[in-house]
Amino acid sequence: MTLRDPSDARLLLSLGAALLLAACGRSPVPAAAPAPATTVYSGGDILTMAGREPAYAEALAVRDGKILAVGTRADVDKAVGAGATQVDLAGKTLVPGFIDTHGHMVYFGKNLMDADLVGSADLAELLARLKQHAETVPEGAWIVGFGYKAAGLAENRTPTAAELDQVSATRPVMIVDSSGHLGSANSALLKLAGVTADTPDPEGGNFTRAPGSREPLGPMEETALNAVRSQRPPFTGELADRAMKAGAAEWAKHGQTTAQDCGLGLGNDDIDLVLNAIDKKLLPIDLYVCAKDSITDQVLDAAYGVSRAYAPDETGVAQKLLDKRPDLNKSYINRVRMGGVKYWLDGSLDTAWFTQPYTNNPPGKTGIYSGFQQIPDEVLQAAFDRFWTSDVQLNMHMNGDAAVEQALRAIEAAVVKYGMRDHRPVFIHATYMRPDQIERMKKVGAVPTFLSAGIVTAGDSVLRLWGPERANNAAAANTLEKQGLPWTLSHDAPVTPSPSVLALVDAAVNRRTGSGNVIGPDERVTPYAALGAVTRSAAYQIKEDKTKGTLEAGKLADMVVLSANPLKVDPATIKDIQVLQTLKEGLAVYEAKP
Ligand SMILES: [Zn+2]
Structure with missing residues (x-):
C-alpha cells in the first residue's frame, strides 16, 4: 500500500526545481516567491531512532509537514537556505512521535464524556461531582458517572434513586461503580427504562427493592444494570x-x-x-x-x-x-x-x-x-x-x-x-x-x-x-x-x-x-x-x-519534545519525564502548560 510515500517529498523537490528552471527561462524575472515556511530545531538532543544504536543529530528542518533535512548544523543550514524559523530546544530532547500499537482511543474518548467518580469520599462529594458534570451534558443525553466504590463512600452503600434525583429530577442519571458490575439509576431513568414494582429481576442480576415492597430503590446489579445501561442512547451530535x-x-x-x-x-x-x-x-x-x-x-x-x-x-x-x-x-x-x-x-x-x-x-x-x-x-x-x-x-x-x-x-x-x-x-x-x-x-x-x-x-x-x-x-x-x-x-x-x-x-x-x-x-x-x-x-x-x-529526511514531521532524554536519566525515573510538546506533521497538537 502507498501511504504518504517519501517519494512525495522527492516529487515536491523536483517540482520545485522544475519551477525554478522555468522561472529562470522567463523574462522579465518575476518577483521571488516567498520561501516555503521552514522550521529548524536545534540546541537539544535530537535522537533520530534510526538504526539499532542511538544516533543524534545537531539540527532538524521541517517543511510542509515533512522532515526536510536532519544532520549536522551545516548540512541542515545548507538544505534549508535563508529565512527559516529557528527553534531552540534549550536542552530538551526531540524524538519521533510515539505510535500507539494497541489501544482504544474511541472507547477512551467516550469514557471521558462521563463524570469521573473515582475516589469519591462520600455521597455529598459524589453528587457534587455529578452535578458539575451535568452542566456539560447536552440536552437529551444521559448524565452518567463512573468509578466510585460503594465501600469507599462514608455511607458504605450504593446511592439511591431519591439521592440521584438531587442531580436531576427530570433527566436520566446513572452511576456505575469501578467494577462495572454495580450501579444505580435516578427516578427519571427507572421510569424511562420501564423498571417498576412489576418488573421481575432478570436472570443473573437484581434491582434493590424498598423494604416490604417491590418498589425499585435505584441500586441495580449485573444483568439488571445491563438491562438499563443498554438503553443509553448512542453518542451523537x-x-x-x-x-x-x-x-x-x-x-x-x-x-x-x-x-x-x-x-x-x-x-x-x-x-x-x-x-x-x-x-x-x-x-x-x-x-x-x-x-x-x-x-x-x-x-x-x-x-x-x-x-x-x-x-x-x-x-x-x-x-x-x-x-x-x-x-x-x-x-x-x-x-x-x-x-x-x-x-x-x-x-x-x-x-x-x-x-x-x-x-x-x-x-x-x-x-x-x-x-x-x-x-x-x-x-x-x-x-x-x-x-x-x-x-x-x-x-x-x-x-x-x-x-x-x-x-x-x-x-x-x-x-x-x-x-x-x-x-x-x-x-x-x-x-x-x-x-x-x-x-x-x-x-x-x-x-x-x-x-x-x-x-x-x-x-x-x-x-x-x-x-x-x-x-x-x-x-x-x-x-x-x-x-x-x-x-x-x-x-x-x-x-x-x-x-x-x-x-x-x-x-x-x-x-x-x-x-x-x-x-x-x-x-x-x-x-x-x-x-x-x-x-x-x-x-x-x-x-x-x-x-x-x-527522524529521517522525507518522513512525516511527527515529533515529541521531552523534558529529558530517557537515555540519560536514572532509568527508575523515565515515567516522570514530561511530554512538553507534540507535533503532528510539524504542527503543535499538544503543548504542556508552563
Ligand atoms: Zn485491547
Whole structure:
C-alpha cells in the first residue's frame, strides 16, 4: 500500500526545481516567491531512532509537514537556505512521535464524556461531582458517572434513586461503580427504562427493592444494570464530536501522533463516531482503526469491566466501514485508516488460555484449570482466508501459549495455502510465548505488542497465578531484541487507565511490580530498545515505517519534545519525564502548560 510515500517529498523537490528552471527561462524575472515556511530545531538532543544504536543529530528542518533535512548544523543550514524559523530546544530532547500499537482511543474518548467518580469520599462529594458534570451534558443525553466504590463512600452503600434525583429530577442519571458490575439509576431513568414494582429481576442480576415492597430503590446489579445501561442512547451530535476530540487530545498529551482503536465496534455507535470524525475532520492525529471481527461474551467479560454496555453479537464492522468509505483500508482519509481487524483468542490474566494448568487457580476456579479457548480454529482460519493476502492486518488478542499456538497454526496454514506475505500479523499482548513459538513467530513475520505497564499493575498476581517460569518469561522483550526481531509496547488504554507511553518504556526497562519485585530481570531492555518499541518498530508493526517512526529526511514531521532524554536519566525515573510538546506533521497538537 502507498501511504504518504517519501517519494512525495522527492516529487515536491523536483517540482520545485522544475519551477525554478522555468522561472529562470522567463523574462522579465518575476518577483521571488516567498520561501516555503521552514522550521529548524536545534540546541537539544535530537535522537533520530534510526538504526539499532542511538544516533543524534545537531539540527532538524521541517517543511510542509515533512522532515526536510536532519544532520549536522551545516548540512541542515545548507538544505534549508535563508529565512527559516529557528527553534531552540534549550536542552530538551526531540524524538519521533510515539505510535500507539494497541489501544482504544474511541472507547477512551467516550469514557471521558462521563463524570469521573473515582475516589469519591462520600455521597455529598459524589453528587457534587455529578452535578458539575451535568452542566456539560447536552440536552437529551444521559448524565452518567463512573468509578466510585460503594465501600469507599462514608455511607458504605450504593446511592439511591431519591439521592440521584438531587442531580436531576427530570433527566436520566446513572452511576456505575469501578467494577462495572454495580450501579444505580435516578427516578427519571427507572421510569424511562420501564423498571417498576412489576418488573421481575432478570436472570443473573437484581434491582434493590424498598423494604416490604417491590418498589425499585435505584441500586441495580449485573444483568439488571445491563438491562438499563443498554438503553443509553448512542453518542451523537455535539457529544460525538467531543468524545473523539477528547480521546485524541489525551493521546496527543502523551506524545502520540498515531492513535489506535483496536476493537472498534465494541460500542453500537463506534462506526458512526469514526465516520463523523472523518466527515468533520475532527482528528488532529492519525487513527489506525482495527475493526472488531469476532468476539464472545466471555472475552468481553474478562477484558472489560463495563463490557455489557457494548454489543457482543455485532459483527462485520470492517465491512460496514468499507461500505461507507471504500478506500479506508488503503490510506488515511482525514486522519483515519482501517489498517486491521481484531480477533480475541483468549481472555485476560485469569482466563488466559494455556497448554499447561495454572499454578494457582484464580478465585472461583476448581480442578485442573488452563483458561479457555474463545473461537474455533475454523473461524480464525476463515479470517486468514479473507485477509492474509489483503492490506488489512490480523490483530489477535492472546495472553497464554495455547492462544499463541492457535494463531501460529492459522498463520502457518495460510502460508501453505497462499504463500508467505508481508502481512505482519499482530500478537496483542503475547504475554506468554514459549521459546519454540518465538522461533515460529519469526518465520511468519508476526509482531508482538507487549502490555509492559501490566507488569507494574498485575505482575504480582501473574506470578501467583502462572508461577515463576511463565511470569519471568512474560512479555519477553529482550529475547526478541537480542535476535533483532521487531516487538512493540502498548498501553491498551483504558484497560491501563492512562495512555501514557513513557510509563510503558519505564516498565519495559525496569520490570518492577506494584510490590517492588523485579519480574524476569533477563527480559529487561535498554531505554533505547524500549523507545524503539514505541517509535521505529511501532511504525513497522502498523506498516507505516516508510513515513513514520524515525527522524529521517522525507518522513512525516511527527515529533515529541521531552523534558529529558530517557537515555540519560536514572532509568527508575523515565515515567516522570514530561511530554512538553507534540507535533503532528510539524504542527503543535499538544503543548504542556508552563
Ligand atoms: Zn485491547
